[in-house]
Amino acid sequence: MNAQEILKKLVSFPVLGGQSNLSILNWIKEYIEGFGIETHLVPNSEGTKASLHCRIGPAVDGGVILSGHMDVVPVEGQEWATDPFTLTDGGDEKLYGRGSCDMKGFLACCLTVLPKITKATLKKPIYFAFSYDEEIGCLGAPDLIDHINATYKEKPKYAIIGEPSLMQPIIGQKGICVMETKVNGSAGHSSRIRQEVSAIHESARLIMWLENKMNALVEAGRLDDRFSPPHSSLHIGQINAGIAPNVIADKSIFKWDIRVIPSDDTLSIIKEFDTYCRKRELELRSIFPGFEIINEQHHPPVPPLDTKEEDEVVEFVRSISPIHDVGTVAYAAEAGQFSNGGFQSIICGPGSIAQAHRANEFIAKEQLEKGVVMIEKLVEKLSE
Numbered sequence: 409m410n411a412q413e414i415l416k417k418l419v420s421f422p423v424l425g426g427q428s429n430l431s432i433l434n435w436i437k438e439y440i441e442g443f444g445i446e447t448h449l450v451p452n453s454e455g456t457k458a459s460l461h462c463r464i465g466p467a468v469d470g471g472v473i474l475s476g477h478m479d480v481v482p483v484e485g486q487e488w489a490t491d492p493f494t495l496t497d498g499g500d501e502k503l504y505g506r507g508s509c510d511m512k513g514f515l516a517c518c519l520t521v522l523p524k525i526t527k528a529t530l531k532k533p534i535y536f537a538f539s540y541d542e543e544i545g546c547l548g549a550p551d552l553i554d555h556i557n558a559t560y561k562e563k564p565k566y567a568i569i570g571e572p573s574l575m576q577p578i579i580g581q582k583g584i585c586v587m588e589t590k591v592n593g594s595a596g597h598s599s600r601i602r603q604e605v606s607a608i609h610e611s612a613r614l615i616m617w618l619e620n621k622m623n624a625l626v627e628a629g630r631l632d633d634r635f636s637p638p639h640s641s642l643h644i645g646q647i648n649a650g651i652a653p654n655v656i657a658d659k660s661i662f663k664w665d666i667r668v669i670p671s672d673d674t675l676s677i678i679k680e681f682d683t684y685c686r687k688r689e690l691e692l693r694s695i696f697p698g699f700e701i702i703n704e705q706h707h708p709p710v711p712p713l714d715t716k717e718e719d720e721v722v723e724f725v726r727s728i729s730p731i732h733d734v735g736t737v738a739y740a741a742e743a744g745q746f747s748n749g750g751f752q753s754i755i756c757g758p759g760s761i762a763q764a765h766r767a768n769e770f771i772a773k774e775q776l777e778k779g780v781v782m783i784e785k786l787v788e789k790l791s792e
């Protein structure tokens with residue numbers, strides 16, 4: 409099968425982040441095993457999802473992991489000109505479909521080159537590491553990485569995360585954590601503003617604390633010019649509270665995210681906020697004893713990627729990718745997790761992030777071809 413045929417198959421599995429991925433997983437597993445390669449599955453606790461990894465080549469140190477995720481984002485509310493789960497040749501040198509770019513295109517490149525990888529006389533191994541639930545907080549990758557480290561006695565050296573980067577090597581990525589804050593105040597007539605605790609007024613105070621914290625980080629000079637904006641950002645994107653102008657709101661929920669530059673620490677920002685929340689609780693419980701602020705993380709923080717230009721992986725990936733200038737990205741991906749797992753990591757994959765997550769997502773055929781060529785070069789390089 410060529411890359412386009414494989415991509416068509418992969419796109420036909422409408423597996424969203426959070427859903428069971430066994431359909432696409434089993435197809436990929438059988439495809440890989442068809443070439444005599446042993447695969448390893450890393451299931452979730454319910455057995456409804458699993459990541460997959462495998463090694464092709466000798467069990468020696470210094471191999472390269474090719475990483476991708478099998479899940480995609482929803483299509484609801486988007487106006488698609490074609491069926492999103494049928495890869496469609498637009499006649500404009502582009503292939504349309506959900507996940508065509510983010511990031512089944514890269515998975516298709518890996519699987520396309522697999523027959524060549526198995527026939528090559530590799531001196532160092534290549535690993536595939538395909539995860540689930542990347543799109544809802546990079547949930548599958550930590551177990552997958554632990555399992556890789558536990559399964560193989562040898563130590564892989566590099567990880568290439570094939571997120572869409574138009575084949576540019578990406579060495580930096582912000583970390584992210586999505587948060588939810590629930591404020592429990594007391595309801596009453598709006599004239600009782602001194603006797604009740606308004607969840608809305610308190611939420612406003614907490615939200616301003618978060619914005620002030622962001623500004624304080626900037627004023628403290630915590631900057632990294634590789635990113636835009638060059639500082640960690642705290643942003644509140646959703647708030648639900650209140651029923652009428654003359655009723656004090658007893659409940660408020662707001663959702664926010666933290667996107668950290670590599671030198672800042674997500675958990676310490678959350679901890680500082682939490683300390684402020686506990687202080688407000690103590691102060692306001694004299695008015696309303698049930699006053700409570702609950703902070704929840706939607707997922708464990710996804711760590712940033714902070715590969716240095718002088719790290720060996722940069723020269724290595726430059727030697728196989730069509731673009732030499734390295735860059736950074738604002739989106740979150742599994743690269744920081746692989747880096748923390750002990751592998752020098754870089755994002756480099758076909759397609760543009762500008763097409764990801766949108767209606768009429770596509771990958772240019774030329775990009776898909778470049779992805780294949782990069783992996784073919786990788787095979788040559790590891791056979792030298």
Ligand SMILES: [Zn+2]
Pocket residue numbers: 477510511542571572
């Ligand atoms: Zn992705």
